[in-house]
Amino acid sequence: xxxxxxxxDGPIEGKWEKRRFDLKxxxxxxxxxxxxLVVGSGLAGASAAASMAELGYQxxxxxxxxxxxxxxxxxxQGGINAAKNYRNDGDSVWRxxxxxxxxxxxxxxxxxxxxxxxxSVNIIDQAVAQGVPxxxxxxxxxxxxxxxGAQVSRTFYARGQTGQQLxxxxxxxxxxxxxxxxxxxxxxxxxxDVVVIDGHAKGIVVRDLLTGEIRTHKGDAVVLxxxxxxNVFYLSTNAKGCNVTATWRAYKRGAGFANPxxxxxxxxxxPVSGDHQSKLTLMSESLRNDGRVWVPLKKxxxxxxxxxxxxxxxxxxxxxxxxxxxxxxxxxxxxxxMQVCDEGRGIGDTGLGxxxxxxxxxxxxxxxxIAARYGNLFHMYARITAEDPYSQPMRIFPAVxxxxxxxxxxxxxxxTIPGLFVCGEANFSDHGSNRLGASALMQGLADGYxxxxxxxxxxxAGQKATAGIIEHPEFARVAAEVTAMTKKLLxxxxxxxxxxxxxxLGKIMWSKCGMARTEAGLKDxxxxxxxxxxxxxxxxxxxxxxxxxxxxxxxxxxxxxxxEFGELMCRDALERRESCGGHFREEWQELGEAKRDDENFRxxxxxxxxxxxxxxxxxxxQLEFENxxxxxxxxx
Amino acid sequence: xxxxxxxxxxxxxxxxxxxxxxxxxxxxxxxxxxxDMSFLEMLDFLNDKLTREGELPVAFDHDCREGVCGSxxxxxxxxxxxxxxxxxxxxxxMRSFKDGAEIYLEPMRAKAFPVLKDLVVNRSAFDRVxxxxxxxxxxxxxxxxxxxxxxxxxxxxxxxxxxxxxxxGACVAACKxxxxxxxxxxxxxxxxxxxxxxxxxxxxxxxxxxxxxxEGFGNxxxxxxxxxxxxxxxxxxxxAEMNREFVRAKLREEPPSHKRVGxxx
Numbered sequence: 001x002x003x004x005x006x007x008x009d010g011p012i013e014g015k016w017e018k019r020r021f022d023l024k025x026x027x028x029x030x031x032x033x034x035x036x037l038v039v040g041s042g043l044a045g046a047s048a049a050a051s052m053a054e055l056g057y058q059x060x061x062x063x064x065x066x067x068x069x070x071x072x073x074x075x076x077q078g079g080i081n082a083a084k085n086y087r088n089d090g091d092s093v094w095r096x097x098x099x100x101x102x103x104x105x106x107x108x109x110x111x112x113x114x115x116x117x118x119x120s121v122n123i124i125d126q127a128v129a130q131g132v133p134x135x136x137x138x139x140x141x142x143x144x145x146x147x148x149g150a151q152v153s154r155t156f157y158a159r160g161q162t163g164q165q166l167x168x169x170x171x172x173x174x175x176x177x178x179x180x181x182x183x184x185x186x187x188x189x190x191x192x193d194v195v196v197i198d199g200h201a202k203g204i205v206v207r208d209l210l211t212g213e214i215r216t217h218k219g220d221a222v223v224l225x226x227x228x229x230x231n232v233f234y235l236s237t238n239a240k241g242c243n244v245t246a247t248w249r250a251y252k253r254g255a256g257f258a259n260p261x262x263x264x265x266x267x268x269x270x271p272v273s274g275d276h277q278s279k280l281t282l283m284s285e286s287l288r289n290d291g292r293v294w295v296p297l298k299k300x301x302x303x304x305x306x307x308x309x310x311x312x313x314x315x316x317x318x319x320x321x322x323x324x325x326x327x328x329x330x331x332x333x334x335x336x337x338m339q340v341c342d343e344g345r346g347i348g349d350t351g352l353g354x355x356x357x358x359x360x361x362x363x364x365x366x367x368x369x370i371a372a373r374y375g376n377l378f379h380m381y382a383r384i385t386a387e388d389p390y391s392q393p394m395r396i397f398p399a400v401x402x403x404x405x406x407x408x409x410x411x412x413x414x415x416t417i418p419g420l421f422v423c424g425e426a427n428f429s430d431h432g433s434n435r436l437g438a439s440a441l442m443q444g445l446a447d448g449y450x451x452x453x454x455x456x457x458x459x460x461a462g463q464k465a466t467a468g469i470i471e472h473p474e475f476a477r478v479a480a481e482v483t484a485m486t487k488k489l490l491x492x493x494x495x496x497x498x499x500x501x502x503x504x505l506g507k508i509m510w511s512k513c514g515m516a517r518t519e520a521g522l523k524d525x526x527x528x529x530x531x532x533x534x535x536x537x538x539x540x541x542x543x544x545x546x547x548x549x550x551x552x553x554x555x556x557x558x559x560x561x562x563x564e565f566g567e568l569m570c571r572d573a574l575e576r577r578e579s580c581g582g583h584f585r586e587e588w589q590e591l592g593e594a595k596r597d598d599e600n601f602r603x604x605x606x607x608x609x610x611x612x613x614x615x616x617x618x619x620x621x622q623l624e625f626e627n628x629x630x631x632x633x634x635x636x
Numbered sequence: 637x638x639x640x641x642x643x644x645x646x647x648x649x650x651x652x653x654x655x656x657x658x659x660x661x662x663x664x665x666x667x668x669x670x671x672d673m674s675f676l677e678m679l680d681f682l683n684d685k686l687t688r689e690g691e692l693p694v695a696f697d698h699d700c701r702e703g704v705c706g707s708x709x710x711x712x713x714x715x716x717x718x719x720x721x722x723x724x725x726x727x728x729x730m731r732s733f734k735d736g737a738e739i740y741l742e743p744m745r746a747k748a749f750p751v752l753k754d755l756v757v758n759r760s761a762f763d764r765v766x767x768x769x770x771x772x773x774x775x776x777x778x779x780x781x782x783x784x785x786x787x788x789x790x791x792x793x794x795x796x797x798x799x800x801x802x803x804x805g806a807c808v809a810a811c812k813x814x815x816x817x818x819x820x821x822x823x824x825x826x827x828x829x830x831x832x833x834x835x836x837x838x839x840x841x842x843x844x845x846x847x848x849x850x851e852g853f854g855n856x857x858x859x860x861x862x863x864x865x866x867x868x869x870x871x872x873x874x875x876a877e878m879n880r881e882f883v884r885a886k887l888r889e890e891p892p893s894h895k896r897v898g899x900x901x
């Protein structure tokens with residue numbers, strides 16, 4: 001597999017401008033002769049589809065939900081970073097770039113991150129112009145808050161629903177184009193394969209989730225904006241429908257999959273309440289602006305939290321990381337929580353929890369001020385737990401939240417399959433081995449509004465326009481494979497429902513490839529997953545038919561892919577013999593902190609599919625740090 | 637706890653000619669339900685049992701399960717999203733029901749929302765209304781600096797209160813006229829309070845109301861059922877605003893002879 005990141009030459013500040021100049025252009029009259037297929041309608045997909053349609057391309061957009069507005073970007077709570085320096089607190093493009101490279105524990109590509117920091121300011125301008133109701137000050141100017149891993153206030157927000165408001169902004173731009181007839185929208189349609197002809201992505205195979213029809217769509221380029229794979233753990237903060245299917249099937253057609261072991265465990269989620277649990281709910285990182293994290297000093301403490309005096313509380317983040325305190329980055333805060341629970345000081349019935357306490361900020365600012373900042377989050381917490389977070393501390397625990405790994409892309413967001421572009425969480429590009437808070441929205445929108453619409457033109461300019469009118473036997477062949485797999489799932493007629501297998505996979509992944517990983521554990525996990533996968537194909541029970549709305553069948557296809565993907569994830573974690581960011585190998589640590597091995601692992605691992613039941617090939621892209629010097633990451 | 641569920645089962649999609657198709661209420665008894673389960677987790681539990689017994693699981697829409705995507709929306713005991721105010725179906729928990737409760741589950745019913753299967757309905761009418769004008773016509777490019785547009789704090793708050801709509805359709809399902817005025821009013825109100833929304837103010841009000849009527853939604857009953865069931869507690873204020881904006885736009889309309897031709901996109 002050839003990995004050319006195609007990073008432009010020259011100083012980092014000028015790379016993006018240079019690339020934009022060097023890219024070939026498609027003249028406006030010719031743009032309408034090209035058809036682009038966009039899969040996914042979240043921040044990255046909706047913004048890309050709308051922006052490309054505005055430029056004049058023919059666009060088709062697909063989502064599995066009943067409306068593009070429901071993509072899971074909608075659930076992002078806290079905010080979006082931008083290097084506006086409106087606070088006059090010393091922020092700059094350079095500082096956002098530096099924080100993100102350091103926050104990612106030096107495992108991201110510098111040039112991409114710099115571009116992201118540069119574009120961050122345009123996103124806020126764009127969103128405001130669309131009417132996104134960001135929080136304001138009395139002056140009418142935009143307000144900011146602080147987020148983890150940074151010492152400046154650069155996060156723009158809309159109460160605790162920033163993702164919702166930004167997605168509705170992108171959805172409104174997309175809707176405008178649908179109304180104008182420039183985007184054709186296909187809701188309740190799931191992509192199940194990519195069609196590659198003469199080495200180039202020329203179409204996709206989809207299933208209409210209402211009629212069950214398997215259909216091909218042809219185009220001049222394909223964009224995957226299909227999100228992350230956190231649901232491989234079964235329990236995560238992802239929506240139930242989030243899946244790896246689109247990116248996994250692209251991988252099996254030749255797209256490199258980079259760093260699948262980089263997963264983000266978010267420190268502040270509502271703890272699991274029982275076996276019936278179907279998903280986990282995040283409590284935004286923004287809460288750590290005003291909430292203090294603690295556990296009792298004593299093991300087995302039985303008193304109510306409000307009865308425990310300050311002298312018997314351990315505000316462990318403030319103690320261990322005095323300069324960042326409660327705003328330590330996510331990977332570090334999650335591991336610290338796990339450590340205090342391992343010491344037997346965890347709280348709640350299960351002992352798997354820590355307190356997030358607003359007592360002091362309510363005393364300082366008043367209940368109303370706290371309600372204005374986090375009202376919807378407190379409301380959500382009360383709904384789920386039946387506890388009042390105004391009068392007693394929240395109980396929180398780490399949970400799987402985001403995946404930094406994804407399909408490998410070059411500087412232009414093109415995968416190893418020419419014509420197949422990947423944006424948003426689905427790619428691997430900008431966050432290294434740990435993503436900082438409020439950076440996911442930034443990346444999704446930067447990719448969709450400002451990067452892809454340029455770079456895809458550079459690719460299309462070199463291709464003969466087909467407007468999706470192509471005849472090739474490959475389309476029918478791939479569609480037949482998809483139809484056969486659908487039928488195979490229905491024909492097993494075993495005894496166990498799909499969720500049974502998904503839950504079992506999730507348990508393996510969480511215990512062996514979750515917060516802490518070991519060589520022995522990962523090897524064991526690979527064996528267990530192989531066994532579970534065989535059982536799935538022997539014993540899964542999917543009722544109903546393929547020619548109607550069949551939610552069990554949809555789920556079965558996704559879980560089948562997770563059962564393959566989980567193994568790759570463990571394999572990647574096994575081969576990365578170091579700790580970095582969210583990837584913590586117990587064998588590599590120093591005083592409980594992750595210990596990188598820059599000499600041997602200063603690279604992205606890019607996995608290449610080698611065929612069914614064959615060990616995939618591990619390729620590498622070496623990472624160069626010319627602007628931010630490699631250092632031990634410290635938040636003390 | 638134990639519950640007795642009456643669930644609408646319908647295998648074929650509704651059509652204009654045959655609205656109910658072969659649908660009917662079917663009774664399921666479910667034991668060992670935990671009070672900490674969410675309502676949808678209780679349905680997962682039922683579906684697991686049904687699948688093991690060889691009976692088709694109940695189809696229902698859901699995704700984020702944290703009250704923001706707007707996918708879910710079961711009519712529970714006659715109330716969209718069920719008995720708890722300001723709460724989506726996915727955020728409703730079984731602790732809101734008594735042990736031994738009999739619970740009725742139906743799809744949202746409205747002419748504009750045909751049932752697709754069991755509890756799943758087609759709400760694409762909402763998307764089409766949005767496509768008619770719930771946006772600001774700004775293309776991706778380089779708008780001026782965000783802070784060049786000042787928005788008074790209370791105006792931003794009002795816009796947000798409307799923009800928080802999740803498009804679940806509960807307002808329509810609760811209304812005996814199946815009116816979508818709370819939904820459409822929320823779109824009007826969101827942009828009305830922002831300076832960015834002013835240039836297209838008249839056109840937006842006209843286009844949204846026209847699109848809403850075309851989809852077959854009914855008129856407002858003035859009984860505020862919509863506000864009572866809205867999981868985001870959007871105020872009927874937005875309906876008054878929409879009506880005012882529509883009348884204002886109509887009064888300001890140019891006589892037909894002066895209308896410019898084309899280019900209305």
